[in-house]
Amino acid sequence: MDRLEEPAVVLDEDDGLAEAVRSTAEKAAEIVWLRRQVAELAAERLLRCAEAMAARFVGGGRLFTFGNGGSSTDAQELATTFLHPRYGTPLPALCLTSDVGVVTALSNDVGFEVVFARQLAALGRQGDIALGISTSAGSSNLVKAIVEGRRRGMLTVALAGYQGGNLAALQALDHLFVIPSSSVHRIQEAQTTVYHVLWELIQHALGSCSPH
């Protein structure tokens, strides 16, 4: 009986790869489709947001970006994209998670929900831009930061997933882009495209020519 079962086990060893190939191709197709859907939903509003942000930069405004976990790495990348662009005009941008000293001081002494809001209260001023990135859209430190940003006269922008979560109902938010997917990973991938496109549109609005 043992010998008879052997071929089945040998066949099964390769099966993982076939399933992995199929799963990969499915996800690759899914994100292409999602990007197209986001283009349909958000192209016009992204343009309006880009024009509003460009106007703030022209008026001397600065950009503050923030997010948690994987989104914090996107926020860092976004700030770098503005400050050290590969073409066009460098623009002042700072990611609020880049100073671990300030982030851990606030978290330890007050609470993690105040990190971005307290930083905006200290650094932000009228005419600046606050841009938060979240996949869940439920992060309380993001919500508090957007409220604080609005209180200071900043333009407020957020990228979110699912149905926009706590951010969807927020009066203090000027521009909200919700990625319509239930996968955290596909949401993050589409958000990466959204903030890259937003940057391209801002450069375009400022008169920079894209090499593409």
Add this chain to the structure above:
Amino acid sequence: MHLTAHHAFTRRDTAGLALSADSPRIAEAGRDLADRFRRGGKLILFGEGTDAQHIAVEFVHPVIMGRRSLPAMALGDGATAAGSFSHQLRHWAEPADSVLAVSASGRCPGVLDGLAAAGELGLLTVALVGDDGRAVRADHVIAARSTDPAVVKEIHVTVYHVLWDLVHLFLDRRGADDGPA
């Protein structure tokens, strides 16, 4: 102006559609990474930009409930000059480890040097690059079909999300056959 926003999105389509063709390559990389984890190895991440940190978050703190945390660490900054990543690797790497390096250009001195050091140390090497970076030397080279670093990054995010998922898929699968990993 309205066309510009649409154009910016459609510019992504070619590279996005081409990713499906790389599925076998990505699946093999996922399988080999899972083998290294099963042998007790950790995943060491480095590259240009912030992707290394992002990938560490994926492995250490999975977004999907029930998936276990796997050992992964992002190396500190060192993309622009040769020597930094390779130095960190020599002091941190163990024989069963693997490295995943991310470089849109594939020509970043620190990344190339890190990959070379990882190869010498006998680590499994996976490189995510753009169209210009195909010549990079690694066990698995996955190249996004674009030369625009922004588009390349977007493709990379999908690739490393998929790799994370595949590692768990392979670990779960063989874990059942082989007993405890």
